[in-house]
Amino acid sequence: KAGVTQTPRYLIKTRGQQVTLSCSPISGHRSVSWYQQTPGQGLQFLFEYFSETQRNKGNFPGRFSGRQFSNSRSEMNVSTLELGDSALYLCASSLGLAGVSGELFFGEGSRLTVL
Amino acid sequence: AQTVTQSQPEMSVQEAETVTLSCTYDTSESNYYLFWYKQPPSRQMILVIRQEAYKQQNATENRFSVNFQKAAKSFSLKISDSQLGDTAMYFCASLSNDYKLSFGAGTTVTVRA
Numbered sequence: 001k002a003g004v005t006q007t008p009r010y011l012i013k014t015r016g017q018q019v020t021l022s023c024s025p026i027s028g029h030r031s032v033s034w035y036q037q038t039p040g041q042g043l044q045f046l047f048e049y050f051s052e053t054q055r056n057k058g059n060f061p062g063r064f065s066g067r068q069f070s071n072s073r074s075e076m077n078v079s080t081l082e083l084g085d086s087a088l089y090l091c092a093s094s095l096g097l098a099g100v101s102g103e104l105f106f107g108e109g110s111r112l113t114v115l
Numbered sequence: 116a117q118t119v120t121q122s123q124p125e126m127s128v129q130e131a132e133t134v135t136l137s138c139t140y141d142t143s144e145s146n147y148y149l150f151w152y153k154q155p156p157s158r159q160m161i162l163v164i165r166q167e168a169y170k171q172q173n174a175t176e177n178r179f180s181v182n183f184q185k186a187a188k189s190f191s192l193k194i195s196d197s198q199l200g201d202t203a204m205y206f207c208a209s210l211s212n213d214y215k216l217s218f219g220a221g222t223t224v225t226v227r228a
Binding site for chain 2: 106107
């Protein structure tokens with residue numbers, strides 16, 4: 001079974017631009033969660049999508065948004081990029097709601113650098 | 116959301132020896148779940164072990180075991196017979212009633228040959 005796939009793996013943007021990251025979950029998994037990982041703040045929860053609906057949301061500004069498609073693939077978008085958005089963005093999938101089992105399967109992440 | 120604290124930023128252990136990582140958490144809930152996740156260098160994070168708070172028995176997965184002290188809100192991870200492949204960052208996490216996973220800051224473990 002293929003694991004969680006995130007694209008792109010690395011990208012460089014400049015301040016003010018916007019970025020879209022993609023995540024394909026493990027086949028059969030219906031939940032996709034997104035996390036931001038930085039050396040200073042650690043792992044912070046962004047949001048979770050299940051059956052195309054956002055089920056849970058972390059404390060991030062509205063510049064961070066996401067969506068999920070009918071095939072469970074998910075995208076997250078960050079608009080008006082700031083230097084502080086430089087981070088590793090991790091996607092994780094789970095069979096059911098992540099908040100029920102807590103067992104997440106992570107991708108390798110998309111490393112975003114904002115210049 | 117719960118607060119998870121890992122007080123050891125880095126630890127080093129000789130191959131074949133044992134290392135214990137500490138984790139404390141803050142919750143007012145009676146039932147919750149606790150986890151240890153492992154993030155090897157440049158590789159995916161994977162679940163190492165999971166503990167349900169209502170279970171008295173400490174969880175064990177091969178060389179990995181936990182010491183769950185509910186009253187003290189402590190959840191330490193013991194890695195026995197350390198192997199080079201155990202080199203990674205380890206995150207303690209808790210699942211609360213708001214259905215969010217809260218992660219600690221992580222502990223980097225280096226296994227020396």
